[in-house]
């Protein structure tokens with residue numbers, strides 16, 4: 001009795017024979033760069049961006065770089081998007097190497113004074129998460145003689161239904177409660193800072209198209225209400241994002257054309273106070289999740305009391321999310337394949353485990369796959385977002401994997 005695994009991204013789902021990533025067989029990538037290995041295909045990101053542009057012709061596209069901040073990758077993605085959203089001074093420094101400061105916004109709780117100062121000095125936007133943070137930013141701006149660019153992140157009074165990670169409608173370290181946001185805007189404006197607008201992020205990994213449409217409409221209404229209350233027109237309303245990708249059996253993609261149509265309609269009828277505002281959507285996994293494949297080599301094949309284990313040279317220290325230990329309640333299987341025989345008939349039920357000495361390190365649980373031997377390469381898909389930098393790389397002292405940017409040759 002095998003368990004199902006999630007759907008492969010469209011670029012890989014119909015392949016037969018050897019898995020090809022960015023135009024090259026997986027085995028060529030591992031021959032050149034070793035294993036374990038993350039391979040990212042930037043043309044897949046470009047395809048997602050083109051889809052976004054078609055669906056949302058008047059909306060700015062921001063990339064939330066925490067999804068995948070690897071500098072060569074970021075350098076490839078940055079020219080495709082209008083802005084970068086960062087969440088630490090480290091990410092800010094990386095982002096500044098590939099994008100003008102004005103196209104970068106910095107959100108996230110617990111920004112230290114040095115981080116606030118770095119953003120103000122650079123001329124990037126700070127999305128303030130509390131009244132206290134706004135005041136610290138204003139004081140730093142005054143001290144160094146630079147007018148800070150400040151947006152108010154709002155903890156909305158609604159949540160994104162059906163999202164994997166809910167971030168609104170409840171007490172939160174993120175954002176200023178909607179009921180207090182207008183007062184902070186007035187304080188920022190009165191202090192003479194450059195008030196940029198609102199940042200309203202209601203959740204992540206949403207696959208329910210209608211829920212996203214409803215949340216965007218509610219976000220727009222909330223931004224208008226707060227702007228009225230504050231008596232100020234926002235230059236930019238960052239509507240959040242939260243578009244999910246199918247990871248697990250039964251998951252289906254979001255319908256961005258429908259979301260785009262609904263948003264265009266909502267914007268056409270928007271309140272006057274937002275008449276001159278720009279709007280942005282910030283995305284991480286939807287843009288980059290599907291472009292990455294994690295390749296690991298089978299080191300051992302063993303039977304134990306009726307279960308077959310393929311033990312690979314990678315594991316959760318590189319790709320925590322595939323082990324079910326990154327923000328999921330029930331462990332389910334990521335899409336997986338034996339790299340030299342895509343879409344071959346399944347011959348056996350195996351569990352794919354990593355090389356860490358912990359039972360948590362299970363990358364695929366009792367999946368039906370073609371027979372694989374020691375030395376063969378296993379491919380785990382959806383490794384483009386929340387892969388290496390979202391994994392405990394130091395745990396158990398194994399070597400770091402390589403990362404490579406696929407380029408059409």
Ligand SMILES: *Cc1c(COP(=O)(O)O)cnc(C)c1O
Nearest residue numbers: 064067201204205242283284285
């Ligand atoms: C993490 C994060 C994102 C990106 O989320 P995805 O699910 O990867 O799209 C966007 N905005 C904010 C504020 C975030 O914290």
